[in-house]
Amino acid sequence: MNRRLGINGPLVSAIGLGCMGMSGAYGPSDEKESIATIERALELGHNFLDTADYYRLGHNEELISQAIKDKREKAFLSVKTGQLVTPGPDGSMTPGPVCGHPDYLRNAVFYSLRRLKTDYIDLYTQGRVDPTVPIEETVGALADLVQKGVIRYIGLSEASPDSIRKAAAVHPITALQIEYSLWSRDIEAEVLPTIRKLGIGLVAYAPLSRGFLSGEIRTPNDLKDSRVNMPRYQGENFYKNLALVEQIKMLATEKGCTPTQLAIAWVLAQGDDIITIPGTKRINYLEANIASENVQLNREDLQSIEAIMPAGIVSGTRYPERFMNALNR
Numbered sequence: 001m002n003r004r005l006g007i008n009g010p011l012v013s014a015i016g017l018g019c020m021g022m023s024g025a026y027g028p029s030d031e032k033e034s035i036a037t038i039e040r041a042l043e044l045g046h047n048f049l050d051t052a053d054y055y056r057l058g059h060n061e062e063l064i065s066q067a068i069k070d071k072r073e074k075a076f077l078s079v080k081t082g083q084l085v086t087p088g089p090d091g092s093m094t095p096g097p098v099c100g101h102p103d104y105l106r107n108a109v110f111y112s113l114r115r116l117k118t119d120y121i122d123l124y125t126q127g128r129v130d131p132t133v134p135i136e137e138t139v140g141a142l143a144d145l146v147q148k149g150v151i152r153y154i155g156l157s158e159a160s161p162d163s164i165r166k167a168a169a170v171h172p173i174t175a176l177q178i179e180y181s182l183w184s185r186d187i188e189a190e191v192l193p194t195i196r197k198l199g200i201g202l203v204a205y206a207p208l209s210r211g212f213l214s215g216e217i218r219t220p221n222d223l224k225d226s227r228v229n230m231p232r233y234q235g236e237n238f239y240k241n242l243a244l245v246e247q248i249k250m251l252a253t254e255k256g257c258t259p260t261q262l263a264i265a266w267v268l269a270q271g272d273d274i275i276t277i278p279g280t281k282r283i284n285y286l287e288a289n290i291a292s293e294n295v296q297l298n299r300e301d302l303q304s305i306e307a308i309m310p311a312g313i314v315s316g317t318r319y320p321e322r323f324m325n326a327l328n329r
């Protein structure tokens with residue numbers, strides 16, 4: 001299934017592939033399987049591949065370059081930039097400040113092109129709004145890159161309604177990438193109406209709440225990566241949230257699908273202007289996620305889901321405080 005991204009934007013797969021986990025965000029990954037997963041997505045016509053230059057310092061882009069070799073035209077490359085990262089001696093990556101400076105962006109894009117081994121990026125997204133640079137300047141630099149033909153469309157991520165309006169006054173913004181799932185619904189109040197008014201598409205990231213909505217994460221000890229720092233997956237919150245997942249699981253069983261598929265289908269049911277990018281590094285998960293397209297949720301189903309998981313019911317914020325503060329709200 002394809003959907004148009006933004007009112008005048010490109011047609012892309014409604015279910016894309018989030019590639020972040022292939023570079024160690026959620027535990028170890030196998031490069032061969034990661035590449036095979038990307039190739040399988042393209043083979044199945046799911047062209048929207050999401051990455052960032054800061055996913056393990058370009059490692060993620062290099063992986064993608066291997067998978068799209070000789071089939072660049074089959075892929076729609078969504079690349080985020082503007083998040084600085086400090087590597088530690090133990091291989092850890094600490095997200096540093098955000099950078100939306102025009103000189104930085106004009107430079108960063110050419111590094112991405114080189115790693116991706118391509119001469120254009122389909123959707124180039126400022127990963128976070130830089131509070132020290134007027135958003136108009138950031139978007140102005142991206143507009144120059146469109147003019148030069150090195151990027152095709154401009155995106156923003158985790159931007160506030162005010163920033164989105166200012167950005168759209170400089171150049172059409174094709175998509176906003178932001179967390180949106182059964183568990184992260186705060187965008188419904190202001191952000192979603194704002195982008196809809198401006199004809200901007202939504203790329204919903206973390207539709208599975210980082211895997212938690214699959215129901216396969218049973219205890220906090222199952223997590224041995226960055227998720228241990230996220231309030232939703234800690235202590236009492238963990239178990240309160242797991243109880244919600246159990247209820248979703250029962251509903252999914254009644255519908256003949258998995259909770260993961262129900263969660264993805266729910267996101268897609270929120271509007272034709274929404275696409276989503278479940279992340280995985282495994283072919284079997286990718287194929288199962290793509291099959292969510294076949295899960296039809298009628299009004300009754302949506303009401304049952306809403307009764308179990310009304311907006312705001314989840315315990316704990318989606319990021320630790322330091323990262324919540326870096327969001328443009």
Ligand SMILES: NC(=O)c1ccc[n+]([C@@H]2O[C@H](COP(=O)([O-])OP(=O)(O)OC[C@H]3O[C@@H](n4cnc5c(N)ncnc54)[C@H](OP(=O)(O)O)[C@@H]3O)[C@@H](O)[C@H]2O)c1
Nearest residue numbers: 018019020205206207208209210211214278279280281285
């Ligand atoms: N703009 C931003 O600020 C931002 C932030 C975070 C992420 N993103 C993008 O959004 C993408 C998706 O978000 P995300 O990866 O953080 O979270 P997510 O899609 O909600 O969940 C990913 C997790 O779910 C697991 N999973 C996937 N399919 C599954 C299935 N069918 N059954 C059981 N478990 C399954 C994955 O396992 P495996 O890893 O074992 O495959 C992974 O641990 C990322 O890859 C990245 O491209 C953007």
